[in-house]
Amino acid sequence: MQWVVATAAFLASAVEFVEAFTIVLVVGVTVNWRSALLGALAAAATLALLVATLGTALVQWVPIDVLRTVIGTLLLLFGLKWLKNAILRYAGLKARHDEEAIYEETRAQLRARGAVDASASRFDLFGFLLSYKSVLLEGLEVAFIVITFGLSAATSTVSRSSGIASAALGALAAGLLVILVGVLVRVPLAKVPENTLKFVVGIMLTTFGTFWTGEGFGVEWPLSDVFLLILAAIYLGAAFSLIVWLKRVKEHQRAQVIENQSAPTTVQRQEVNP
Numbered sequence: 001m002q003w004v005v006a007t008a009a010f011l012a013s014a015v016e017f018v019e020a021f022t023i024v025l026v027v028g029v030t031v032n033w034r035s036a037l038l039g040a041l042a043a044a045a046t047l048a049l050l051v052a053t054l055g056t057a058l059v060q061w062v063p064i065d066v067l068r069t070v071i072g073t074l075l076l077l078f079g080l081k082w083l084k085n086a087i088l089r090y091a092g093l094k095a096r097h098d099e100e101a102i103y104e105e106t107r108a109q110l111r112a113r114g115a116v117d118a119s120a121s122r123f124d125l126f127g128f129l130l131s132y133k134s135v136l137l138e139g140l141e142v143a144f145i146v147i148t149f150g151l152s153a154a155t156s157t158v159s160r161s162s163g164i165a166s167a168a169l170g171a172l173a174a175g176l177l178v179i180l181v182g183v184l185v186r187v188p189l190a191k192v193p194e195n196t197l198k199f200v201v202g203i204m205l206t207t208f209g210t211f212w213t214g215e216g217f218g219v220e221w222p223l224s225d226v227f228l229l230i231l232a233a234i235y236l237g238a239a240f241s242l243i244v245w246l247k248r249v250k251e252h253q254r255a256q257v258i259e260n261q262s263a264p265t266t267v268q269r270q271e272v273n274p
Contacts, residue, residue: 003166005149005150006170008149008205009149009167009171010170011197012201013145015197016139017138017174017179019134019138020040020134021178021179023106023130024039027039031124031126035123035124038128038131039127039130039132039135043131043133043134043135047135050143051143054143065215071212072208073213074148075208076206079202079203079204079205079206079208080206081202082199083202083235083239085198086239087199087239087246088246091247092247092250142175145167146164150163150164203235203236204232206235
């Protein structure tokens, strides 16, 4: 069970780290690395304090059944949101998330302020705050993932602290991997198939959310934890069916628009047949 939690936390956290790293990268390149790194480090320190305080309180005082019900519901809603966006993107009804476009857009905003000397070592408040905000917001989602996955994985044989440790290791591995790749390539991580990641993570969050919410309400799943695979297969099949159906609907609507545009109007028909 712990390796499943670590894997889920790794995938979910990787998405957030990619988004945060993109903003830190553009601040470092366009403003200066001092402001970008100071903002990222300040956000990391804030997150460490929040996780240490919140995580300890949850581990010591909140009953596991209550946590599973509340957290399972939150994960279910969170996963359905990610899954919905991924399905709409695959169906062509929503633009895909483009880290390179975000990079260029943020860089243009910074250059419009006159921030053109990336080699300058002076402290820039705007760059610091932009880096701080991005790392803090994405980091809060990572902290949420680590705490919720870790606590909800607690069983009679796995303590809450062990569950959090497994999720934290998965998130840490994702963060180190994203940073390592970013340092090596020094460009926006546009090659990362983020929509695919979000689709997979959406399936996993929805699956875990359903499973843990059911456990919170006293549902005894057949085959115990193995039923997670069955739930994942059900959601995966439903998601692919929705994608195919939405693509057909889009193609049908496009065909109707083309047909309406090519059809002669009443006036044109009267001119042809006086």
